[in-house]
Amino acid sequence: MAEAEREQRPLPEVEQSVTSIPEDHEATCWGCGLRLVFASYSPIYKCGWCGAVTQSNSQTARKPDSIWFSHWRRLRDRLFVAVLVLFMLFVICGGVWAVYPVVFSVSKFCGVFHCTVAAVLAVCTVTSYCLASLKCAGAPTDIRWGSYPVVGKGDLENYTFCTYCNKPKPPRAHHCRSCKMCVVDMDHHCPFIGNCVGASNHQVFVVFLISVVISCSYVAGMTIYASYQIWPSIEFPDLASSSRHSMSSWKTVLEMITTVAGSAFFLSARGLVLVYLAFASSSVNAGIAVLLCQQLSYIYQGNTYLNRLSSAPNALQHGERGLQNIVRFFGCPYPVSRVVLRLRYSNAAKLQDDSGSKLL
Numbered sequence: 001m002a003e004a005e006r007e008q009r010p011l012p013e014v015e016q017s018v019t020s021i022p023e024d025h026e027a028t029c030w031g032c033g034l035r036l037v038f039a040s041y042s043p044i045y046k047c048g049w050c051g052a053v054t055q056s057n058s059q060t061a062r063k064p065d066s067i068w069f070s071h072w073r074r075l076r077d078r079l080f081v082a083v084l085v086l087f088m089l090f091v092i093c094g095g096v097w098a099v100y101p102v103v104f105s106v107s108k109f110c111g112v113f114h115c116t117v118a119a120v121l122a123v124c125t126v127t128s129y130c131l132a133s134l135k136c137a138g139a140p141t142d143i144r145w146g147s148y149p150v151v152g153k154g155d156l157e158n159y160t161f162c163t164y165c166n167k168p169k170p171p172r173a174h175h176c177r178s179c180k181m182c183v184v185d186m187d188h189h190c191p192f193i194g195n196c197v198g199a200s201n202h203q204v205f206v207v208f209l210i211s212v213v214i215s216c217s218y219v220a221g222m223t224i225y226a227s228y229q230i231w232p233s234i235e236f237p238d239l240a241s242s243s244r245h246s247m248s249s250w251k252t253v254l255e256m257i258t259t260v261a262g263s264a265f266f267l268s269a270r271g272l273v274l275v276y277l278a279f280a281s282s283s284v285n286a287g288i289a290v291l292l293c294q295q296l297s298y299i300y301q302g303n304t305y306l307n308r309l310s311s312a313p314n315a316l317q318h319g320e321r322g323l324q325n326i327v328r329f330f331g332c333p334y335p336v337s338r339v340v341l342r343l344r345y346s347n348a349a350k351l352q353d354d355s356g357s358k359l360l
């Protein structure tokens with residue numbers, strides 16, 4: 001009788017809500033097609049067989065970008081590339097034209113030496129720029145996916161699915177909407193080279209930055225020296241007079257700046273080009289030097305700019321940080337790698353000895 005009463009009695013609200021949720025959650029792995037069963041709901045899950053990561057809420061294919069968006073990105077890239085190429089040509093041609101009379105006036109050897117240095121720097125910068133710009137940033141290799149017998153155990157370890165390309169996306173790869181492809185080890189999309197910076201062209205991109213920093217430092221030094229040589233003679237009448245001691249320091253500086261700026265009106269076209277190149281190369285040098293330091297810092301940490309952005313602040317690094325990352329990045333010859341590794345291990349052994357002696 002008690003059993004029958006319990007069956008007829010309506011269930012409390014909480015009990016009803018619990019019974020309405022299924023005990024198991026099912027999903028299909030996009031990598032191998034296996035049906036996965038979970039005890040609780042999770043928006044992200046990893047297949048125990050192939051290792052592919054599935055995001056249940058964003059697994060459907062995305063709409064392609066509009067034509068206007070694609071045109072705008074292409075136009076922006078071409079504009080940046082055109083401005084940079086014109087600037088490089090101006091610095092090379094304008095710099096040689098403006099500086100060479102001054103260096104040849106010192107001596108013939110001096111002139112030939114500086115022409116050779118300028119040619120080497122120009123070739124290095126232009127070549128590394130062309131390689132970074134034209135080389136494919138790093139397309140993922142085509143792999144077979146979507147069927148259990150074909151995909152082996154662990155074949156898609158930590159792969160995700162790119163809903164733009166409808167293809168597997170390797171770990172540390174990102175989809176670039178400007179290049180319309182996934183890029184392995186993508187650092188960022190650089191509009192100045194009109195290309196992504198990824199696994200295949202990251203090294204040449206950093207070489208380009210180093211080349212720009214050295215070239216701009218050289219151009220700044222040479223143009224400042226040449227400007228000094230051809231600048232019209234300047235006289236400071238007020239400073240030379242007896243009222244000099246009564247003038248405040250800021251008034252003295254202002255007087256000097258005004259006199260120097262006034263004398264610039266008497267500069268020839270060559271002199272104006274020199275002044276412009278000195279300012280422009282110093283400014284570009286400062287900006288690129290900051291970018292280069294940032295890039296070297298990420299390489300040292302074994303990370304990329306995009307991974308750093310996408311990972312949580314306290315997340316583990318993708319690789320071990322250290323000097324060996326920079327050696328590996330530049331593909332240094334074997335003896336250099338050995339020296340770095342030996343230094344690293346000797347430091348680690350020293351630290352271990354120190355901690356061991358402290359414990360004792």
Ligand SMILES: [Zn+2]
Nearest residue numbers: 029032047050
């Ligand atoms: Zn799977």
Ligand SMILES: [Zn+2]
Nearest residue numbers: 162165175182
């Ligand atoms: Zn993609």
Ligand SMILES: [Zn+2]
Nearest residue numbers: 176179189196
């Ligand atoms: Zn890109």
